[in-house]
Amino acid sequence: QKEVEQNSGPLSVPEGAIASLNCTYSDRGSQSFFWYRQYSGKSPELIMSIYSNGDKEDGRFTAQLNKASQYVSLLIRDSQPSDSATYLCAVGRGRGAQKLVFGQGTRLTINP
Amino acid sequence: GAGVSQSPSNKVTEKGKDVELRCDPISGHTALYWYRQSLGQGLEFLIYFQGNSAPDKSGLPSDRFSAERTGGSVSTLTIQRTQQEDSAVYLCASSLARTEETQYFGPGTRLLVL
Numbered sequence: 001q002k003e004v005e006q007n008s009g010p011l012s013v014p015e016g017a018i019a020s021l022n023c024t025y026s027d028r029g030s031q032s033f034f035w036y037r038q039y040s041g042k043s044p045e046l047i048m049s050i051y052s053n054g055d056k057e058d059g060r061f062t063a064q065l066n067k068a069s070q071y072v073s074l075l076i077r078d079s080q081p082s083d084s085a086t087y088l089c090a091v092g093r094g095r096g097a098q099k100l101v102f103g104q105g106t107r108l109t110i111n112p
Numbered sequence: 113g114a115g116v117s118q119s120p121s122n123k124v125t126e127k128g129k130d131v132e133l134r135c136d137p138i139s140g141h142t143a144l145y146w147y148r149q150s151l152g153q154g155l156e157f158l159i160y161f162q163g164n165s166a167p168d169k170s171g172l173p174s175d176r177f178s179a180e181r182t183g184g185s186v187s188t189l190t191i192q193r194t195q196q197e198d199s200a201v202y203l204c205a206s207s208l209a210r211t212e213e214t215q216y217f218g219p220g221t222r223l224l225v226l
Contacts, residue, residue: 043218
């Protein structure tokens, strides 16, 4: 079992719809959860971080964390073609400087 | 301000040669991380430095890989006797190392071992 698992996709969503990305993790001691976006040929950039159970909203993005079920998700509302990218889920055991364990990423395509 | 910078951006080398990859973190960031990303894969942790503490080397795949950080700033990742499976994008990140903090990534060095 991989430590952090994501569906590799590709996930295809029509413009304006909600894109839902999911991630599960195996280490119950994990405390930090991150979603990074990576455009082709570019480096990852942070979209959202979440540390507590529940929802965290930032503009069109909502991260959801359920530690009991060991999953974290990212919802993108009103999807735009510019949201087309690979989304990487990352998990850490602590809350400060630490190594992160990344999933393989989900490739998302928003169709105009 | 300036972000994380890495050099070279691309490196082609022959199998068996040594390579050095450089990372210049964001000014004031005390933590520095190295990851690598093989084609179509997620990021794989290699090593991280935090202040004056001993580095966490738990992700280095073999003793051919080493890294150092001089003066708490610039870091160099060295791969000795490169192999074709070392071909990947090597990404450096830095952070302030506070609680609930963000790792900011550099543009990466694309390494191709022929």
